[in-house]
Amino acid sequence: MILAAGKGTRLRPLTETVPKPLIEVAGRPMIAFALACVREAGIRDVIINLHHLGGQIRARLGDGSAYGVRIAYTEEDPILDTGGGIANARPWLEGDAFAVLNADTVIDVDLRAVADAHARRRALATMVLRADPDAARYGVIEIDADDRIRRFLGHADPTLTAAEAPGLRALMYPGVTIFDPRIFAYLGPGIYSITRDVFPRLLDAGEPCFGYVYHGYWRVLDNPADLEAGRAEIAGRLGRPPLGR
Numbered sequence: 595m596i597l598a599a600g601k602g603t604r605l606r607p608l609t610e611t612v613p614k615p616l617i618e619v620a621g622r623p624m625i626a627f628a629l630a631c632v633r634e635a636g637i638r639d640v641i642i643n644l645h646h647l648g649g650q651i652r653a654r655l656g657d658g659s660a661y662g663v664r665i666a667y668t669e670e671d672p673i674l675d676t677g678g679g680i681a682n683a684r685p686w687l688e689g690d691a692f693a694v695l696n697a698d699t700v701i702d703v704d705l706r707a708v709a710d711a712h713a714r715r716r717a718l719a720t721m722v723l724r725a726d727p728d729a730a731r732y733g734v735i736e737i738d739a740d741d742r743i744r745r746f747l748g749h750a751d752p753t754l755t756a757a758e759a760p761g762l763r764a765l766m767y768p769g770v771t772i773f774d775p776r777i778f779a780y781l782g783p784g785i786y787s788i789t790r791d792v793f794p795r796l797l798d799a800g801e802p803c804f805g806y807v808y809h810g811y812w813r814v815l816d817n818p819a820d821l822e823a824g825r826a827e828i829a830g831r832l833g834r835p836p837l838g839r
Contacts, residue, residue, distance in 0.1 A: 595640070595641040595642070595643070595679075595680060595683055595686075595687060595692060595693070595694045595695070596615075596625060596628045596629070596632075596640060596641070596642050596643075596694075596695050596696070596697050597643060597676055597679060597694065597695070597696050597697060598613070598614075598615040598625060598642050598643060598644065598648075598651060598697040599643040599644055599645035599646065599648070599670050599673050599674070599679060600614060600645070600646065600673070600697075600698075601614075601645075601646040601673070602614030602617075602646065602698075602816075604816055604817040604818075605617065605816065605817065605818065605821065609646070609647075611647075612647070612650065613646055613647035613648065613650055613651055614646075614697065614698055614815075614816075615651055615697040615698070616650060616651060616654055617815075617821070619700075619815060619821070619824060619825050619828055620825060620828045620829040621829075623654060623655075624697060624698060624700075624815055625642075625651070625655070625697040626661065627699075627700040627701075627828075628695045628696070628697055628699065628700075629655075629658070629661045629662075629663055630661075631695065631701060631702075631703065631705060631770075632663065632693060632695065632705060633661065633662045633663055634704075634705070635693075635704070635705035635706045635709070636706065637663070637693065637705065638662075638663050638664055639663070639664050639666070639686075640658060640663045640664065640665050640666070641665075641666050641667070641668060641683045641686045641687065642655070642665055642666075642667050642668075642697075643667070643668045643669075643670055643674075643679045643682070643683060644667050644668065644669050644670065645669075645670045645671065645672075645673040646673070648667070648669065651667075652667055666686055668682055668683045668686075670682060672785065673785070674784070674785050675785050675786055675787050675788075676694075676787050676788040676789065677781060677784075677786040677787050677788040677791055677792050678781075678783070678784050678785045678786055680694060680773075680777075680781060680788060681778070681781035681782060681783060681784075682783075684778055684781070687773075687775065687778075688775045688778055689775055690775060691709060691712060691713070691772055691773065691774055691775070692772070692773055692775070693705055693708075693709070693770065693771070693772050693773075694770070694771050694772075694773065694788075695769060695770050696769035696770075696814075698814060698815045698816050699768060699769040699770070699812070699813070699814050699815070700811070700812070700813045700814075700815065700824065700828055701722070701768055701769070701770060701808075701810070701811065701812045701813075702810040702811045702812075703722055703770055703806075703808050703810060703812075705770070705772075707806075708720060708722060708770070708772055708806045709772050711804070711806050712772040712774075712804070712806075715802060715804050716774075716802060717772075717774065717802045717803060717804045718773070718774050718776055718777060718796060718801040718802050718803055719771055719772070719773050719774070719777060719793070719796065719801070719803045719804070720771065720772045720803075720804045720805070720806050721735065721743065721767055721770070721771045721803070721804070721805050721806065722767070722768055722769075722770040722771070722805075722806050722808050723735055723737065723765035723766065723767060723768075723805040723806065723807055723808065724765060724766060724768055724807070724808045724809065724812060725763075725765055725766075725807075725809075726765070726766045728766075729764060729765060729766035731766075732766040732767065732768075733747045733766065733767065733789070734747065734748070734764045734765070734766065735747070735764075735765055735766065735767055735805065736762035736763060736764050736765070737762065737763050737765065737804070737805040737807075738758065738761065738762055738763075739761065740804075741804050741805050741806070741807065742802070742803070742804055742805075743793075743797065743803045743804060743805055744758070744762055744797075745759075745762060745797075746789075746793045746794055746797055747789065747790065747793075747794070749793075749794040749797060750797070751797045751800075752797070752798060753800070763807075765805060765807065767789070768808070768812045768814070769814070771788075777792075780792055780795055780796065780799075811831065813827060813828065
């Protein structure tokens with residue numbers, strides 16, 4: 595699933611007439627990079643949620659054949675935030691593990707490797723995580739030596755001891771997660787965030803949630819400064835998969 599329903603308020607006035615996922619970056623719509631990431635992993639079925647100017651996204655991407663995937667769409671009115679949006683797409687997602695990505699993120703991560711780690715650990719959720727000196731801007735997620743998430747945006751696993759806490763690694767979330775379909779036991783209808791509202795509940799319940807530590811390229815394109823820097827940076831990287839395909 596690629597999350598594309600947001601209003602892109604931090605990129606106004608661009609997003610008043612063009613939905614953020616369709617803003618051009620290095621000669622292609624921003625969402626094309628997320629589509630390339632999933633396609634490179636062998637994923638062919640993609641769900642995209644729509645709200646703000648969603649008709650433009652549907653018209654531009656169509657059935658996905660131009661991007662090597664098959665796209666289905668969910669409509670949101672009102673917008674459901676990330677947790678509610680995933681819950682709304684349950685008919686397309688339940689039954690097997692699935693990936694969730696943000697439409698405004700460019701990342702080279704190997705989703706096959708993330709999915710393999712997820713399966714080995716029998717995880718409920720495996721979040722791609724990365725070190726960043728500006729992690730506090732995005733929200734700190736802390737993992738232990740086994741890569742298990744033990745503290746999430748300041749909310750601690752209730753079994754975390756004072757002796758364990760100093761050994762945790764503080765990382766940030768660049769917007770890619772693999773979920774087991776058991777996640778739907780925690781996702782009801784409504785408007786709520788998968789990170790702020792659901793992950794703390796998963797920690798409280800003792801669910802196996804892990805990080806996959808990633809060291810490669812990542813760029814978010816959610817404000818004018820990031821967009822300007824990203825356009826130049828990404829143009830220089832084209833030709834290297836998945837950016838170049």
